[in-house]
Amino acid sequence: xxxxxxxxxxxxxxxxxxxxxxxxxxxxxxxxxxxxxxxxxxxxxxxxxxxxxxxxxxxxxxxxxxxxxxxxxxxxxxxxxxxxxxxxxxxxxxxxxxxxxxxxxxxxxx
Amino acid sequence: xxxxxxxxxxxxxxxxxxxxxxxxxxxxxxxxxxxxxxxxxxxxxxxxxxxxxxxxxxxxxxxxxxxxxxxxxxxxxxxxxxxxxxxxxxxxxxxxxxxxxxxxxxxxxxxxx
Numbered sequence: 001x002x003x004x005x006x007x008x009x010x011x012x013x014x015x016x017x018x019x020x021x022x023x024x025x026x027x028x029x030x031x032x033x034x035x036x037x038x039x040x041x042x043x044x045x046x047x048x049x050x051x052x053x054x055x056x057x058x059x060x061x062x063x064x065x066x067x068x069x070x071x072x073x074x075x076x077x078x079x080x081x082x083x084x085x086x087x088x089x090x091x092x093x094x095x096x097x098x099x100x101x102x103x104x105x106x107x108x109x110x
Numbered sequence: 111x112x113x114x115x116x117x118x119x120x121x122x123x124x125x126x127x128x129x130x131x132x133x134x135x136x137x138x139x140x141x142x143x144x145x146x147x148x149x150x151x152x153x154x155x156x157x158x159x160x161x162x163x164x165x166x167x168x169x170x171x172x173x174x175x176x177x178x179x180x181x182x183x184x185x186x187x188x189x190x191x192x193x194x195x196x197x198x199x200x201x202x203x204x205x206x207x208x209x210x211x212x213x214x215x216x217x218x219x220x221x222x223x
Contacts, residue, residue: 036212043114043200043214044153087152098212099169100145100153 004088009105012082018075020104022088025069032091033064035073037084038103044087047073078108112136116201116215123191123222131186131218133201141207142184143168144176146197147217153200159184160207191222 005023012018024033034049048055048062050071055062061074075082087103117132135142143158145168155168159178173195175187184203188195198219204212 041198041217043202043216044212045214046211049211098143098153098155102150102152 006104012078018078020073023070024090033071034089036087039084083108114215120219133184135203139203142203144186145200193222196222
């Protein structure tokens with residue numbers, strides 16, 4: 001199973017873009033990169049996922065490097081409500097089990 | 111749609127007691143799973159199911175049983191509760207086996223004394 005590495009914590013000013021990095025150097029060709037977040041003690045919430053192309057939805061953008069060994073989740077205009085723990089997960093192929101790391105604790109400051 | 115619902119929200123048990131955590135989804139999802147979340151350890155998969163009648167073990171299955179008699183319901187049974195099972199338990203579902211967006215319930219906070 002591919003493993004991911006994320007910074008433990010990050011800060012961002014309200015209204016600015018939040019860029020959350022993730023390393024997944026052992027990712028295989030048929031594995032997707034997923035991002036989830038967990039606000040306070042709620043259940044995790046799906047944000048976005050991608051295989052090799054960049055993806056965008058109403059919540060965020062996902063930039064995957066050409067070699068697919070790393071990716072960046074971008075929250076274009078962070079708000080206080082984006083304060084959460086963000087998890088980067090690799091899933092696909094024969095791997096049907098989400099393996100969660102400790103994620104990045106993002107603090108959006110006023 | 112109610113999405114994924116879990117009951118109870120909070121529970122306190124004594125060591126050795128048994129109980130069932132309930133999970134239901136109304137989205138006709140094939141895949142359902144149970145996780146536990148402990149401080150400093152992230153979420154860990156307990157059991158999962160890819161459809162009615164099919165279940166399999168995750169990372170930390172010991173002390174827990176599951177069954178999937180219907181598409182909608184996926185109860186988690188604690189056979190003989192231990193203090194090490196004090197945790198927050200989350201149920202999740204997705205349309206297909208782990209490949210799609212997973213929807214999580216609000217969690218059950220369990221304390222075993």
